Amino acid sequence: MQKFMPDIAHSAEALQEGTLDWVGMSQIELPLVVSSKDSPEQHVSALAEAFVNLNDPQAKGIHMSRLYLALDEFSNHQTLTPKTLASVLDQFISSHHSLSDQAQVTLKFDYHLRRRSLLSGKTGWKAYPVEITATYKEQTVVLELSVAVTYSSTCPCSAALARQLIQQAFDQQFTEQAIEKDQVMQWLGSTQGIVATPHSQRSIAQVKVKLNQLDSHFDILSLIDALENELKTPVQAAVKREDEQEFARLNGQNLMFCEDAARKVKHILNQQSDYSDFWLRINHYESLHAHDAVSIAVKGVAMGYTA
Numbered sequence: 001m002q003k004f005m006p007d008i009a010h011s012a013e014a015l016q017e018g019t020l021d022w023v024g025m026s027q028i029e030l031p032l033v034v035s036s037k038d039s040p041e042q043h044v045s046a047l048a049e050a051f052v053n054l055n056d057p058q059a060k061g062i063h064m065s066r067l068y069l070a071l072d073e074f075s076n077h078q079t080l081t082p083k084t085l086a087s088v089l090d091q092f093i094s095s096h097h098s099l100s101d102q103a104q105v106t107l108k109f110d111y112h113l114r115r116r117s118l119l120s121g122k123t124g125w126k127a128y129p130v131e132i133t134a135t136y137k138e139q140t141v142v143l144e145l146s147v148a149v150t151y152s153s154t155c156p157c158s159a160a161l162a163r164q165l166i167q168q169a170f171d172q173q174f175t176e177q178a179i180e181k182d183q184v185m186q187w188l189g190s191t192q193g194i195v196a197t198p199h200s201q202r203s204i205a206q207v208k209v210k211l212n213q214l215d216s217h218f219d220i221l222s223l224i225d226a227l228e229n230e231l232k233t234p235v236q237a238a239v240k241r242e243d244e245q246e247f248a249r250l251n252g253q254n255l256m257f258c259e260d261a262a263r264k265v266k267h268i269l270n271q272q273s274d275y276s277d278f279w280l281r282i283n284h285y286e287s288l289h290a291h292d293a294v295s296i297a298v299k300g301v302a303m304g305y306t307a
């Protein structure tokens with residue numbers, strides 16, 4: 001016979017009456033199997049947040065164990081797809097029928113992809129921070145997918161200033177009007193031929209998209225590929241010298257202010273039919289100064305994300 005135990009959540013009165021927008025738990029450690037379109041299933045170590053709203057102003061509290069146990073069941077018996085995540089929200093609501101009519105779960109994890117080098121054909125792992133949020137409100141489930149893509153940005157202004165110094169060095173080196181091509185080639189191949197270099201830096205594009213519908217799978221790979229293909233200079237995994245030379249060429253041919261990167265990302269996201277809304281933040285961790293160059297933009301739909 002189960003011994004009697006006091007149940008504050010049922011017996012105690014709220015110290016102060018009032019509804020609450022979200023009550024739940026964060027930093028829940030949750031091993032998951034992620035099923036993403038065109039990618040093999042992947043085991044990840046996620047951190048979860050689980051919330052319901054508290055509609056009853058007099059209720060002492062929600063039932064946290066019920067949220068936790070729904071997530072635990074999900075972790076042990078389901079792969080992460082839009083439909084299985086929506087079913088977790090159903091369980092959150094049904095286990096709090098008199099207290100809540102809204103629910104939210106957020107999963108944060110590193111998603112590993114094998115990425116091919118630029119020319120040598122080698123491959124290596126890259127980890128992409130991913131966040132998936134499912135929210136149930138007014139009988140509707142809204143799914144959001146966030147990724148962060150790391151790339152290299154080379155400053156166009158700094159490149160123009162460096163070119164001017166190279167021109168000046170050339171002018172000082174070659175005072176004759178008639179110049180032997182071999183002499184020039186030799187000079188260009190020396191450190192003097194690149195007497196100045198533009199500043200470039202590791203940069204991160206943070207993107208959050210609202211998914212149009214409950215597809216059978218999340219499509220993490222497509223979003224990452226779209227961003228990296230548009231930015232052209234994602235950081236590399238395996239790099240041989242031929243890859244490094246190609247990377248140098250790509251940086252030289254894709255000089256970017258943070259505004260340029262933001263407009264590129266906004267353009268490519270506007271081309272995607274799977275996303276009803278998006279938010280983006282470009283962060284250039286400038287090597288020129290101690291602060292960062294940042295651009296932020298949203299799709300600009302009514303009732304959508306705000307910058």
Ligand SMILES: Nc1nc2c(ncn2[C@@H]2O[C@H](COP(=O)(O)OP(=O)(O)OP(=O)(O)O)[C@@H](O)[C@H]2O)c(=O)[nH]1
Nearest residue numbers: 006007008009010023060061062063064065066067
């Ligand atoms: N609502 C709420 N519960 C908390 C909090 N901190 C700890 N808890 C504990 O969360 C535990 C789980 O709550 P319940 O899910 O109601 O646990 P339970 O009563 O054994 O389970 P049920 O019989 O399903 O209600 C309880 O022991 C609470 O005391 C808090 O800030 N708010």
